[in-house]
Amino acid sequence: MTLSFRVATPADVPGLMALEQHCFTTDRLSSRSFQWMINRAHGRLWVAERDGQLLGYALLLFRHGSALARLYSIAVAQAARGGGLGLQLLARMEDCALEHGCTALRLEVRTDNPVALTLYERNGYRRFALIDDYYADHTAALRLEKPLLRPPV
Numbered sequence: 001m002t003l004s005f006r007v008a009t010p011a012d013v014p015g016l017m018a019l020e021q022h023c024f025t026t027d028r029l030s031s032r033s034f035q036w037m038i039n040r041a042h043g044r045l046w047v048a049e050r051d052g053q054l055l056g057y058a059l060l061l062f063r064h065g066s067a068l069a070r071l072y073s074i075a076v077a078q079a080a081r082g083g084g085l086g087l088q089l090l091a092r093m094e095d096c097a098l099e100h101g102c103t104a105l106r107l108e109v110r111t112d113n114p115v116a117l118t119l120y121e122r123n124g125y126r127r128f129a130l131i132d133d134y135y136a137d138h139t140a141a142l143r144l145e146k147p148l149l150r151p152p153v
């Protein structure tokens with residue numbers, strides 16, 4: 001069956017929690033945070049699914065009065081990794097940020113996460129800061145930014 005992308009609904013929270021559990025070891029979003037992100041946040045939570053099964057999600061946040069969007073989290077189920085889904089989710093977040101009038105996308109990534117770092121750096125994200133002791137387990141974060149360009153009309 002084909003892969004589809006859509007904005008998350010509250011019914012996705014159990015599936016999102018299962019993904020979060022197996023994709024991250026620290027700093028996981030709680031069920032309450034997912035509910036809030038879906039219902040209240042100034043942002044968009046996108047999911048990717050096949051045959052009714054959630055294979056990945058990406059969470060984009062906006063800030064009033066700012067042209068900077070923030071990729072707050074992105075995750076792909078272990079079994080679906082390496083097939084381009086992470087890249088597709090990232091591209092969708094960039095399109096979504098552009099549609100909201102943003103001119104750049106920022107994110108944080110653990111210094112010990114070479115897979116995610118490669119994904120970002122191969123796709124135009126550049127390091128601009130290092131924040132020590134950023135995550136709950138005291139690992140540092142790299143901050144990355146990509147300018148977003150509107151495709152010519």
Ligand SMILES: CC(C)(COP(=O)(O)OP(=O)(O)OC[C@H]1O[C@@H](n2cnc3c(N)ncnc32)[C@H](O)[C@@H]1OP(=O)(O)O)[C@@H](O)C(=O)NCCC(=O)NCCS
Nearest residue numbers: 023074075076081082083084085086087109115116118119
């Ligand atoms: C990071 C993550 C979202 C990537 O998802 P994915 O679907 O496997 O990514 P893709 O298949 O689209 O791969 C995109 C790029 O990522 C990099 N990449 C993917 N798997 C990799 C691996 N095992 N080793 C090194 N680089 C890798 C490559 O640059 C790849 O591009 P390429 O295939 O042209 O070389 C996924 O590994 C994941 O969910 N990890 C756990 C959660 C996490 O770390 N999220 C990021 C938080 S900042």
